[in-house]
Amino acid sequence: MIDKRVAIVGGGITGLVTAWQLQRAGVETELFERKGEAGGAIKTRREGDWQPEYGPNTLLLKERIVAQFLDGAGLSGEMVEANSEASNRFIVKNGKLVMLPLSLKSAVTTPLFSAKAKSRLLAEPFITKNRNRDQTVAEFVERRLGSEMLDYAINPFVAGIYANRPEQLSLRHAFPVMDEMEQEYGSLIWGSVAGSKKRKEGKVPRRLISFRKGMQQLPDTLAEGLDHLHLNHDVVSIDKNDDGWKVATQMGSYGPFSDVIVNVPLYKWSRSLIPLTDTEEKKIKDVNYPPLSVMLLGVKKEQVSHPLNGFGFLVPEKENRKILGALFSSTLFEGRAPSDSHLLTVFIGGGRQPDLAETESEELLKVVLEELSDLIGLTGEPSFKDHIYWPSSIPGYHVGYDSILNIFNDLEERNPGLHLAGNFRNGISVPDCIKNGIKLADSIQ
Numbered sequence: 001m002i003d004k005r006v007a008i009v010g011g012g013i014t015g016l017v018t019a020w021q022l023q024r025a026g027v028e029t030e031l032f033e034r035k036g037e038a039g040g041a042i043k044t045r046r047e048g049d050w051q052p053e054y055g056p057n058t059l060l061l062k063e064r065i066v067a068q069f070l071d072g073a074g075l076s077g078e079m080v081e082a083n084s085e086a087s088n089r090f091i092v093k094n095g096k097l098v099m100l101p102l103s104l105k106s107a108v109t110t111p112l113f114s115a116k117a118k119s120r121l122l123a124e125p126f127i128t129k130n131r132n133r134d135q136t137v138a139e140f141v142e143r144r145l146g147s148e149m150l151d152y153a154i155n156p157f158v159a160g161i162y163a164n165r166p167e168q169l170s171l172r173h174a175f176p177v178m179d180e181m182e183q184e185y186g187s188l189i190w191g192s193v194a195g196s197k198k199r200k201e202g203k204v205p206r207r208l209i210s211f212r213k214g215m216q217q218l219p220d221t222l223a224e225g226l227d228h229l230h231l232n233h234d235v236v237s238i239d240k241n242d243d244g245w246k247v248a249t250q251m252g253s254y255g256p257f258s259d260v261i262v263n264v265p266l267y268k269w270s271r272s273l274i275p276l277t278d279t280e281e282k283k284i285k286d287v288n289y290p291p292l293s294v295m296l297l298g299v300k301k302e303q304v305s306h307p308l309n310g311f312g313f314l315v316p317e318k319e320n321r322k323i324l325g326a327l328f329s330s331t332l333f334e335g336r337a338p339s340d341s342h343l344l345t346v347f348i349g350g351g352r353q354p355d356l357a358e359t360e361s362e363e364l365l366k367v368v369l370e371e372l373s374d375l376i377g378l379t380g381e382p383s384f385k386d387h388i389y390w391p392s393s394i395p396g397y398h399v400g401y402d403s404i405l406n407i408f409n410d411l412e413e414r415n416p417g418l419h420l421a422g423n424f425r426n427g428i429s430v431p432d433c434i435k436n437g438i439k440l441a442d443s444i445q
Contacts, residue, residue, distance in 0.1 A: 006444060007032065007247045007254065009235045009273070010263030012040030013430060014421045016222040017437025018261060018444075020073065023227060025445050030257075031226060032249060034234040038223040041390070042430070044214030049338040052296040054388045056215055057327055057345060058082065059430050062206045066431045069438060073221055075211065082208040082332050088310030091156055092321065095374060097306065097313050117148035125187040133183070134399050137166035137174060144188060156314035159324045162428070163292045163350030164396050165317070173397035210333050218430075230254075237272040238262070245417060259444055261419040265289070267392050275415060280407045287404060287424065289392035291357040295346040295368050298337055298384025305377025308342055313375070322356060323348050323371045341383065344372070351396065361387040395424045419444065 004027050008015045011033030022029045031038070041055035061067055061079075070076060090097040093112055101107035108118070127144050137158060141150040150166065158166045162174065172179040177199075181191030211217035223229055233249040240246070244256030262274060266287050269276065276284065312327035327345040330337035337343035346368050349357020359367065365385060372378040408420045419440060426436050 003258070004028070004445075005244075005257045006030070006259045006261065007245060007257040008261040008263060009238065009247065010040075010422070011035070011038030011219075011223070011229070011231075012263050012422065012433070013042060013219060014423070014433040014437045014440075015261065015263035016219050016226075017069070017434050018263070018421065018441045019226055019229075020222045021069075021438055021441035022444065023225075024072075025441065027441075027445060028228075029226070030228040030230065030247075030254060032230045032233045032235050032247060032254075034232070036231055037220075038229065038231070039216055039219030041393075042215050042219050043388075044216035045386075046213075047384070049341075050298055050343060050384050051214055051336045052343060052384075052386060053210075053215055053329065053345065054294060054296070054386075056430050057210070057329060058332065059209050059215070059218075060206065061209050061431070062203055063431060063435065064202050064204050065438060066434050067204050069434055070218075073225070075218065075221055078211045078213075078217060078221075079207075079209045080212055080333055082210075082311075083334070085309045086208055086311045086332050090310055090313035091152060092313055092315045092319050092375060093152060095319070097375060099310070112152060113148055117146055120146040121149070121189075125189050127187070129182045129186050133172050133179065134402070135171055136399055137169045137171045140171045140178070140182075141166065144182070151318045152316050155318070156316045156325065159317075159350060159352060160314045160347075162396060163290055163324065163347065163393050164288075165351045168288065168351050168396055168398060170397050170399045170401050173401045208332075212335075215430075235273065238274070240415065240417070257417075259417045259419060261421055261440065261444075263421045265392065265422060266395060266424050274411065274418075274420075276411070280411070283403060283407060286398075287401075288351065288396040288398065289394065290349065290351040290396065291354050292350050292390045292393035293348040293357040293359070293364060294388050294390070295348065295364060296384070296386040296388075297344045297346065297368070297372075297382040298341050299344070299378060299380070299382050300341055303378055303380050304342060306375075308344075308376065312345075317352055321371060321375075322353065322367050324350055324352065326372070326376075337384075343384070346372070350393070357389065358391075394428055 006022055006029045008019050008031040011031055016038055019029045019031045043054035089100045098112045101110045124144050141154045154166055181188050185191035185194055233251050235249050237248045244258055245260040246255035266284050267289055269284055308328040308331050314325035315321045324347040329345045330343040412418055421440055
């Protein structure tokens with residue numbers, strides 16, 4: 001029996017956190033990343049006075065386990081908190097940006113929802129809970145809250161988080177808290193009140209943060225602290241024999257290892273990496289990762305008529321627009337743009353309009369500028385522009401996703417020492433990935 005020695009394939013945030021945590025516990029760990037830098041979808045660049053984010057823009061810090069991890073990694077002093085205006089969120093309705101209500105009074109008076117939709121909410125506690133746990137987000141919301149709330153609250157919300165449509169996602173897997181509130185309390189309203197104490201367990205005061213050098217400072221810090229990080233190492237096969245697990249890259253073979261963690265997106269899985277059956281491989285390939293384009297635009301403040309006094313805006317599908325929404329990036333955090341300019345991050349495509357995400361940069365820029373002209377009064381040309389295309393963005397936890405989770409469990413049971421980790425399991429957010437990495441490391445030690 002070989003000593004505990006762990007290989008991690010894939011340097012996304014889950015893999016980095018697991019490696020950092022295992023090394024801290026004294027477990028010999030080697031991480032293999034095919035690219036020249038670790039961090040996966042977390043990408044920050046600095047170009048003069050511009051600091052755009054190409055992946056996640058923020059981290060919602062609300063759980064003690066995540067806060068303690070960041071502190072242990074030496075990042076507490078590097079955090080920057082979002083400006084107070086970030087609490088303002090906008091939804092497009094009838095071609096105008098309407099602020100989401102922040103209080104009970106504003107919820108009563110908001111033009112975002114009709115009087116009929118507001119009165120429909122009062123009936124929510126009396127709606128019978130659904131015995132069928134595997135329902136779409138759209139089915140759940142329309143049943144409990146009504147079609148208007150689905151169209152102008154949840155539809156854009158889902159696009160902003162998953163780059164997808166509520167009809168394509170399982171409530172229980174994509175938004176488990178909402179499912180649990182219905183099952184335990186029979187109502188979202190009663191659950192919000194009665195379950196507030198329970199939800200505060202293990203929590204810290206909510207803070208929307210980034211880091212001084214942007215979100216990439218998180219993976220960069222973790223990577224710099226690893227003793228055995230192999231960049232530009234594309235893993236071509238993983239095998240197990242009597243000695244343990246072996247990892248082969250184009251640079252050579254490594255091992256044996258007692259455990260191997262595969263932190264690779266599902267669309268990159270192959271039988272050379274994971275011992276899948278025909279049926280398992282087919283089911284895994286059915287998980288949808290919608291394509292997404294992100295357009296970064298820097299403009300002078302006088303080019304925009306809207307004050308951009310918020311986090312950003314989301315576009316309901318009902319509005320028939322060609323963008324999913326935009327973040328007011330330079331409003332969120334200081335130092336993201338020159339003092340006389342705004343930095344905007346615009347999202348296009350996703351599960352709503354996948355073909356549009358594939359549009360070439362120059363053509364897509366025309367589309368985005370036309371949309372922003374209508375919505376925030378943008379005029380003229382940007383002084384900074386960039387575009388990143390994610391052909392496969394965020395995994396969609398579809399109805400029936402239990403069958404996918406069962407595949408993960410079966411693979412690990414059949415192959416002791418194999419661990420499957422990533423945002424395809426237990427949540428897609430950066431905090432989810434951090435928690436998953438911590439828990440996985442704790443289970444392996």
